[in-house]
Amino acid sequence: MAKPACIVIVGTGGTIAGVGAGSAGAGAGSAAYRAAAIPADRLIESVPGLAQMAALQVEQLFQIDSADFTDDKLLQLAHRVAALCTRDDVGGVVITHGTDTLEESAYLLHLTLATAKPVVLTGAMRPSTALSADGPANLRDAVAVAAHPSSAGQGVLVVMNQEVFSARDVTKARSMVVNAFDSPWGPLGAVVEGTPRWYRRAARLHTHASEFDLAKIAALPLVGVVASHGNMRREIYDAWVAAGARAIVHEGFGGGTVPAYLRSYLEGLRARGVLLVRAARSQAGRVIRNATADDDGNGWVTVDDQNAPRARLLTALALTRTTEPAEIQQMFWHY
Numbered sequence: 001m002a003k004p005a006c007i008v009i010v011g012t013g014g015t016i017a018g019v020g021a022g023s024a025g026a027g028a029g030s031a032a033y034r035a036a037a038i039p040a041d042r043l044i045e046s047v048p049g050l051a052q053m054a055a056l057q058v059e060q061l062f063q064i065d066s067a068d069f070t071d072d073k074l075l076q077l078a079h080r081v082a083a084l085c086t087r088d089d090v091g092g093v094v095i096t097h098g099t100d101t102l103e104e105s106a107y108l109l110h111l112t113l114a115t116a117k118p119v120v121l122t123g124a125m126r127p128s129t130a131l132s133a134d135g136p137a138n139l140r141d142a143v144a145v146a147a148h149p150s151s152a153g154q155g156v157l158v159v160m161n162q163e164v165f166s167a168r169d170v171t172k173a174r175s176m177v178v179n180a181f182d183s184p185w186g187p188l189g190a191v192v193e194g195t196p197r198w199y200r201r202a203a204r205l206h207t208h209a210s211e212f213d214l215a216k217i218a219a220l221p222l223v224g225v226v227a228s229h230g231n232m233r234r235e236i237y238d239a240w241v242a243a244g245a246r247a248i249v250h251e252g253f254g255g256g257t258v259p260a261y262l263r264s265y266l267e268g269l270r271a272r273g274v275l276l277v278r279a280a281r282s283q284a285g286r287v288i289r290n291a292t293a294d295d296d297g298n299g300w301v302t303v304d305d306q307n308a309p310r311a312r313l314l315t316a317l318a319l320t321r322t323t324e325p326a327e328i329q330q331m332f333w334h335y
Contacts, residue, residue: 005091005144006055007146008084009139011040012062012077014098016135018127019311033127035065040096046128047136053194054091056169066098066105066123071220071316074105078112082214085115092118092146096139099123099172099180099241102158106167107310110156110206111317111335112214118151119207121167122159125178134161134178141191148196154188155206163187166202168335171307173283182285184305212317220316221246225308228253240274246323247275247315251308256280257289263293270299275325277301277315279308289329299325304332 011017013036020033044050061080062073077095077129084090097105106121113119122142124135142159145151156167160181166188189198197257205211224240226232228251240248250266253315256278258266269276278300280287286303289295295302303311314335318328 004055005089006057007143008057008059008090008093009040009044009143010077010081010084010093010095011043011058011060011287012066012095013064014066014096014100014102014123015127016096016098016122016124016139017043017063017128018124020127020129027035034123034128035098035127036063038128039063039274042095043128043135043139047140050140050143050290053140053143056143057090065097066077066101069098069101069105074215075217075220077105078109078214081109081119082113082115085113085117085119090117092120094139094142094146094184095119095121097123099160103167103171103181104309104313106156106158106170108313108317110167111210111314112212112217114210114214116153117210118146118148118154118157120151120157120159125176125180125326137162140194144191144194145196150196150198153208154198155202157188159191162191164189164191164196164198168202168204168310169204169305171283175267194203210335211321212300217320220313221319223247223249223277223312223316223319225249225251225312227251228257228259229307232259232262234262237266237269241269241272246319249308249311249315250278251277251279251281252287254280255285255292256302257292267298275301275315275319275323277303277311279303279306279311281308284313285305301325301329301332306332309313 018033018035019037058333122138158165169183174180224245289302
């Protein structure tokens with residue numbers, strides 16, 4: 001009889017692997033701590049009954065604070081998970097990850113992994129030594145979701161605080177609470193008594209239906225992000241151009257507004273070979289094409305509801321396939 005497929009837990013560090021810093025008693029807090037201090041195999045030992053939920057394999061890919069993720073490390077993670085998903089003995093993958101950039105890693109995996117196998121990211125808002133540490137419960141729920149047959153084909157998932165989110169639209173919306181993650185469209189489902197219950201599905205293209213071929217991507221083109229605020233300066237955009245950025249995501253006011261005093265400058269970016277992508281600094285909502293700017297005339301791209309960090313990643317992936325603004329615009333409609 002064939003052995004059941006295993007769940008591979010890939011450790012990358014983060015708060016879930018953190019310990020309290022300082023003298024006696026400091027470990028009870030959740031603000032002062034050292035991230036990425038505990039290896040993944042010890043995380044598993046801290047979760048009662050986890051080994052009985054599924055056959056588990058563990059590997060430590062990184063041991064870093066997620067703020068230290070670079071595009072190179074992100075691609076390294078993607079290639080490793082892709083390789084794991086090709087193995088017949090692997091039924092799914094759980095990635096333990098710091099929460100600061102968890103949504104970005106999840107989104108890139110969601111766009112590039114050519115698999116229907118469950119890939120689940122989880123983390124913690126409190127280090128392992130804090131009172132009521134949330135990491136063990138999150139890890140247990142993530143394994144439960146990855147091991148359940150109903151999770152196949154759902155795209156890359158994020159499991160936090162008993163909720164299951166799509167990597168397409170989840171974001172860290174709050175900084176200090178266990179229900180830090182949210183989506184403008186709500187979770188896909190919840191983990192109830194160790195079993196996922198589903199209430200919606202991600203409708204946009206992802207994973208096995210995506211056109212982005214990870215095997216052909218060794219590096220991501222440089223894409224900058226500029227956040228809007230009063231009294232903006234063009235020198236920030238100049239710095240990105242000088243650094244070799246192929247595109248700049250303009251995180252505009254409201255629905256992606258470009259200030260009048262920057263408009264003529266930004267209209268000239270195309271002549272310098274730099275694509276402008278209009279996003280919004282609002283937490284939720286859409287950017288409407290040609291509503292507050294002549295996007296068609298300027299050769300600009302607008303996001304749909306993607307926030308600036310996700311727009312950066314989708315733009316970078318799009319640039320591995322085309323430089324035509326109209327084609328890149330279609331990708332924002334489809335993903």
